[in-house]
Amino acid sequence: MAELQIVVCVKVVPKPEEIRVDPETHLLERTNARSEINPPDMNAMEMALSMKDRYGGRISLLSMGPPFFEPNLRVALAMGADHIYLLSDPAFAGADTLATTYTLVQGIRKIGDVDVILCGEESSDGATGQVPPGLAEWLNIPQLTLLTDVSIDQTLRTARGRREIKGGYEILEVPLPCVISVKTACNEPRFMDYRLRSWALEKDRLTVWDAGDLDAEPGHIGLTGSPTIVTGLAEAPYRERRREFLQGSPGEVVQELAGILRKEVEV
Amino acid sequence: MADFEQATDEEVLLIDDELWEQLIELTDGAAALCFQCGVCTAICPWGLVRQKPLSVRTLMRQAQLGLQEKNGSLWLCTTCAQCEAYCPRGVNIVDVFRSLRTVAWENRNPEKGLPSLMWSIFWNDNPWSQPPTQRALWANNLDIPIFNPQEHEVMLYIGCTSSYDQRAQKIASALVHILRGAGVEFGFLGEEEPCCGEAVLSVGHKHYFEEVAAKTAQVFQERGVTQMVTISPHCYDVFRNHYPPFSNGFQPLHYTQYLFNLISEGRLQFMKPLDLQVTFQDPCYLGRINQEYQAPREILKSIPGVELVEMENSAEDALCCGGGGGRMWLETPIGERFSDLRVEQAVQTGADILAAACPFCVACLEDSLKVRKTENFEVRDIAEIAARAL
Numbered sequence: 119m120a121e122l123q124i125v126v127c128v129k130v131v132p133k134p135e136e137i138r139v140d141p142e143t144h145l146l147e148r149t150n151a152r153s154e155i156n157p158p159d160m161n162a163m164e165m166a167l168s169m170k171d172r173y174g175g176r177i178s179l180l181s182m183g184p185p186f187f188e189p190n191l192r193v194a195l196a197m198g199a200d201h202i203y204l205l206s207d208p209a210f211a212g213a214d215t216l217a218t219t220y221t222l223v224q225g226i227r228k229i230g231d232v233d234v235i236l237c238g239e240e241s242s243d244g245a246t247g248q249v250p251p252g253l254a255e256w257l258n259i260p261q262l263t264l265l266t267d268v269s270i271d272q273t274l275r276t277a278r279g280r281r282e283i284k285g286g287y288e289i290l291e292v293p294l295p296c297v298i299s300v301k302t303a304c305n306e307p308r309f310m311d312y313r314l315r316s317w318a319l320e321k322d323r324l325t326v327w328d329a330g331d332l333d334a335e336p337g338h339i340g341l342t343g344s345p346t347i348v349t350g351l352a353e354a355p356y357r358e359r360r361r362e363f364l365q366g367s368p369g370e371v372v373q374e375l376a377g378i379l380r381k382e383v384e385v
Numbered sequence: 386m387a388d389f390e391q392a393t394d395e396e397v398l399l400i401d402d403e404l405w406e407q408l409i410e411l412t413d414g415a416a417a418l419c420f421q422c423g424v425c426t427a428i429c430p431w432g433l434v435r436q437k438p439l440s441v442r443t444l445m446r447q448a449q450l451g452l453q454e455k456n457g458s459l460w461l462c463t464t465c466a467q468c469e470a471y472c473p474r475g476v477n478i479v480d481v482f483r484s485l486r487t488v489a490w491e492n493r494n495p496e497k498g499l500p501s502l503m504w505s506i507f508w509n510d511n512p513w514s515q516p517p518t519q520r521a522l523w524a525n526n527l528d529i530p531i532f533n534p535q536e537h538e539v540m541l542y543i544g545c546t547s548s549y550d551q552r553a554q555k556i557a558s559a560l561v562h563i564l565r566g567a568g569v570e571f572g573f574l575g576e577e578e579p580c581c582g583e584a585v586l587s588v589g590h591k592h593y594f595e596e597v598a599a600k601t602a603q604v605f606q607e608r609g610v611t612q613m614v615t616i617s618p619h620c621y622d623v624f625r626n627h628y629p630p631f632s633n634g635f636q637p638l639h640y641t642q643y644l645f646n647l648i649s650e651g652r653l654q655f656m657k658p659l660d661l662q663v664t665f666q667d668p669c670y671l672g673r674i675n676q677e678y679q680a681p682r683e684i685l686k687s688i689p690g691v692e693l694v695e696m697e698n699s700a701e702d703a704l705c706c707g708g709g710g711g712r713m714w715l716e717t718p719i720g721e722r723f724s725d726l727r728v729e730q731a732v733q734t735g736a737d738i739l740a741a742a743c744p745f746c747v748a749c750l751e752d753s754l755k756v757r758k759t760e761n762f763e764v765r766d767i768a769e770i771a772a773r774a775l
């Protein structure tokens with residue numbers, strides 16, 4: 119039996135509270151924002167790693183983005199993955215979800231013989247949730263979205279997943295290869311394995327592919343490949359947490375909370 | 386074999402030579418001294434709150450043999466060092482616990498919730514999952530200058546808990562007022578203040594701690610920090626005892642030590658009488674672990690009208706609040722909290738105030754006090770009491 123080939127799509131995002139909308143240009147101002155791994159992708163990572171724990175196999179991290187993604191991708195690698203593929207080319211800039219998924223799919227094709235493609239539920243910046251279904255469409259393979267758990271049958275070549283629904287859960291089964299999106303916060307992502315920390319920083323652990331490497335059709339990538347038109351952008355006020363903790367018996371806490379709600383939001 | 390399995394309901398444990406060697410290396414052979422008398426188990430405060438005590442002796446035995454601990458009791462230890470004070474063989478029990486935890490991390494077997502704690506420190510530079518950009522919000526109205534070695538005698542290290550926890554922020558503000566009252570020239574690092582890594586160390590992630598400590602020590606060096614005052618005894622301990630391999634000569638003091646020095650030098654005086662009976666909770670990381678029992682008491686005694694009364698277990702024998710060793714980030718069920726017992730002891734003294742000198746102690750003790758619903762009794766940090774007497 120061939121070893122299980124897992125791809126995890128990882129996006130590096132700015133810390134949400136550090137992004138500002140430029141009041142003049144209405145463009146996102148993220149140059150000063152710290153980056154992090156898109157938190158839902160950490161849950162996808164954990165699912166991939168527990169799959170590898172159970173069945174063995176190889177985990178490739180796949181990301182489309184500028185070179186500054188690299189240090190954070192190496193953090194994800196040190197959790198226990200095997201290799202990073204960074205799709206990076208100025209020509210990819212301005213991609214909407216259509217062009218993003220096309221580019222990622224070219225990467226997946228180039229990696230080759232992939233059995234399972236794992237994604238986070240959505241990104242914390244773009245937040246469309248369209249990438250996982252988009253990948254499945256381009257590849258014309260099945261998708262299982264918002265799973266909290268998954269098992270693989272390598273003999274039958276199927277993936278069986280569990281998804282929470284209103285009032286219960288459903289079990290879904292599809293043939294491999296397939297795309298899976300992972301429900302945010304469904305697991306606790308393991309911390310980096312420090313025996314891998316310096317290994318993950320080695321040069322050879324990362325492969326960068328540009329548009330030429332991917333044989334990408336110029337009309338499908340970047341701004342040109344993106345039919346979406348952004349007509350406006352508005353800044354939602356950042357909500358500062360007050361970090362007030364109510365104390366006392368459950369009864370007292372409920373009463374106090376009800377009081378606060380009545381006063382502050384007039385329910 | 387089948388008979389053997391029936392004869393015991395305990396899991397069969399296998400001796401692991403590699404683990405044994407690793408433990409010897411990590412602990413410098415600390416557990417080897419143990420002769421299994423069991424005093425540690427008898428002393429450990431878990432025995433006061435649980436039917437089944439924390440079998441410290443068993444864990445020391447496992448460390449000697451290189452056995453893997455399987456039942457999770459490894460994460461109960463608050464690293465209070467009460468047991469060490471009584472161990473007839475002088476075993477560095479806390480070190481052994483931390484090393485067993487290091488091994489548990491390497492075997493990918495940490496307590497649930499602790500990986501998230503590590504990630505919070507990694508992404509946010511604080512263990513409270515709070516945005517790093519909001520670290521100095523608490524000080525917005527205080528106009529504290531950013532530390533400048535040319536202008537300031539000390540750098541005030543606020544610490545993550547006093548930066549983000551609303552209750553602990555009051556301790557930080559009180560200390561700022563006292564330092565100003567004494568005319569001390571000081572600054573802080575504001576939003577750029579790095580995490581000391583104490584939470585990482587105490588849950589035993591040795592390798593990540595080394596990374597945090599190296600990074601943080603470098604920030605202090607770049608900023609020209611030589612004299613530092615901390616609010617939490619946990620930060621103080623980690624800087625004093627665990628940074629030396631990484632740091633280049635900055636000297637940390639706990640704020641009670643610094644204030645005591647100011648009092649001795651005549652720079653700090655309390656004018657306003659308070660007319661209070663106060664009892665004092667020795668924080669483990671100030672008292673037992675760093676042997677500082679005098680400074681906090683002297684501050685209290687120098688406030689006119691304050692009478693210090695001691696609790697049943699005080700100084701070397703002080704009962705831990707339950708917040709050390711990473712326990713601040715793990716759930717302790719009601720009925721198993723050391724701080725409930727401590728508040729009881731404090732109330733028994735007839736004092737008006739239970740004073741502490743640590744944000745963790747204040748949080749744990751205040752929680753217990755709220756559950757107990759005692760009137761006319763408060764938990765306050767020494768800084769808060771002292772600020773009232775300026």
Ligand SMILES: Cc1cc2nc3c(=O)[nH]c(=O)nc-3n(C[C@H](O)[C@H](O)[C@H](O)COP(=O)(O)OP(=O)(O)OC[C@H]3O[C@@H](n4cnc5c(N)ncnc54)[C@H](O)[C@@H]3O)c2cc1C
Nearest residue numbers: 127182214215218237238240241244245246247248249346
């Ligand atoms: C600053 C900025 C400007 C933008 N400008 C435009 C624009 O001009 N026009 C437009 O149409 N859209 C624009 N977008 C949206 C952009 O197209 C999407 O961010 C991108 O296509 C991915 O979609 P998403 O973020 O909604 O991902 P989602 O579908 O919400 O993400 C789900 C999962 O897909 C995977 N994934 C998503 N993106 C990547 C990636 N790059 N690499 C690897 N895996 C990934 C991750 O696993 C993620 O958890 C912009 C976004 C940002 C942040």
Ligand code: SF4
Nearest residue numbers: 419420422423425472
């Ligand atoms: S008190 Fe010291 S010698 Fe006795 S069992 Fe505990 S560690 Fe061993």
Ligand code: SF4
Nearest residue numbers: 429462463465466468
């Ligand atoms: S350090 Fe404290 S909590 Fe830990 S075993 Fe010793 S007495 Fe118990």
